[in-house]
Amino acid sequence: MAREKGEKNVTFQDIANYTRFSKTTISRYFNHPESLAPANRQKIEEALATLHYNENKVARILANGQTEIIGLLTPNIYNGFYSMITEKILQTYERYGFKFLVFSGAETEGVERKYIRELLAYQVEGLIVLSHTIPSMELASYGIPLVSIEREDRYISSVNTDNYMGGVQATGLLYKNDCDVFILINSPTKADVPGYGRVRGFLDTCAEHHLDYRMVEYPMGHTYDETVSAVTKALENNVLDAFPGKKKGIFCLSDTSAIIVLNQLYRRYGCLPDDYRIIGFDNTPASREAVLPISTIGQQADTLVDTAMTILTDQIRMKKEGNEIDLSRPVHAVIPPRLIARATTD
């Protein structure tokens, strides 16, 4: 229980003295208990209890090199998607035993690089990267087990949602809803991030069915207020009143913007008018908690995280076996999204 005043930490040596075994035997008690005589195991167990021994993993790490710590870099834990993923990652502790040193919110390469240096100094066994300030080429150069989720991943192993399929599914659902005009609301995206697949899925589906579509792109900034004003502008300038008599299918590339669209329509009409259909992306909790539960494309957070951990622990194991990480063969896992039809579509 409590550590007494001024008491020094109890060490293996103390247990050894007390039990008249050697340090080695105490170490074995923890790491290879089956190799001890049952009676002696018992003695040590009692000694540990009476002397109030507490493990010291730092010493163990220095001796065997295994920290059992993974570094986690995320842009934030504020946003639905990242908090969802981070939560699931932390919960893998029960299965894998890895602890997580977490850094959140690096906005520049410099800051992120500093975080990584810290993590490496702590001898983390691997890195999970959700943030996107540092190019994958540089990440690969650290030569440490590493996997990314939903970010640019050319030179590193990664797990991504099949964003293209998501775009196809979303657009397909609007198509089945008999929309007349298909509107993509988006923040301008670079073509090398996984999320761009959503745009391609939309465009290809529109082309395939010869649909009347619009891409409405406004930079949505980094804060909620900026996003609200961008989406509001997008709606007012390019959607509301622009297609009288036509049924409008709106595909928002994030649930956040879908919610804003829905809220604006509600404030204006007191409901979701029948000539509007909306679908978002991410299946964040907020999409379900909106005034009307919003249809969305669900990223399978559990599967994304499970897959990421599998890839990462494989790399960690290989490294332990002395094999270097093969940079020329990054693994890119792709997880199918799930169409989640709720109240903003039929």
Place this chain on the structure above:
Amino acid sequence: MAREKGEKNVTFQDIANYTRFSKTTISRYFNHPESLAPANRQKIEEALATLHYNENKVARILANGQTEIIGLLTPNIYNGFYSMITEKILQTYERYGFKFLVFSGAETEGVERKYIRELLAYQVEGLIVLSHTIPSMELASYGIPLVSIEREDRYISSVNTDNYMGGVQATGLLYKNDCDVFILINSPTKADVPGYGRVRGFLDTCAEHHLDYRMVEYPMGHTYDETVSAVTKALENNVLDAFPGKKKGIFCLSDTSAIIVLNQLYRRYGCLPDDYRIIGFDNTPASREAVLPISTIGQQADTLVDTAMTILTDQIRMKKEGNEIDLSRPVHAVIPPRLIARATTD
């Protein structure tokens, strides 16, 4: 940059051999650079670069006992309040240099205790506790620097929002809105958690002004779905149609339930009817992003976290100076909330 194939880690010894200094001098370069001859400092700097030295904090920790790691225990990072606080805590890295080992989601004492044992094994310098499975008495018994935020805190140092004042402010605002009946919607709360102050603030204000009030309590469970059904039941059974002709002021003890109330009203009436006023608690992002921005009582996350870190780092410093933590004198900081009036009140 990259670590070459099969290359062993570069150590102080390597730098020492290369520069023909001793390990000690290399150590000094990092810890007391001013005590080195400038020219030699220069030499070492170059050696570090050419040999690609990377810090090893594990060895440093074993030698000097300072991990610069704080353990963080949170119920989740999914919910507005906890993710807000966790985010701010992680960002104190820039100011304090502490890294965070994060555990989320312990639902039972046993699990949480396991987490704490791990953290102690890693020799964390302190603990920040947001979760509430383990009684404060036990937390105090670990004899480690520790501070809690918004949880039962009888035997430990803590930082809490002035929940009582929040309850008073919220009820006062509804009073100023000329409501006729005052309804508290709540999950049954134990009286020893800080949040119960909100209830007392409500009750005292109602008593002071001789208001007609109701306490509507339904267990809200642990998932969003459970909360929705509890709040919906509360509304249908005890509020809607129960006070015809009266202006209803609803005080929800969390933004989550306030949002659900607002959504239900919107679905039913297409707007927030003029005989309803709503105020929530927490100022979570979601409260602002609701169909109508919701009035709420804001917990000052920045101040809560700053204060918590001050208290914790004080304890850490005192412990380094050899003083034991005075369990008989836990510090309880109380941070005033801020009334944030938005569209669901006048």
Place this chain on the structure above:
DNA sequence: TTGTAAGCGTTATCAA
């Protein structure tokens, strides 16, 4: 089944 002794890569204490 148990013990001896040499690490692991730093920092701290004395000396010089």
Place this chain on the structure above:
DNA sequence: TTGATAACGCTTACAA
């Protein structure tokens, strides 16, 4: 201003 040497608390051959 620099160096030798002993910690720090554990693991891991190798021996017995």
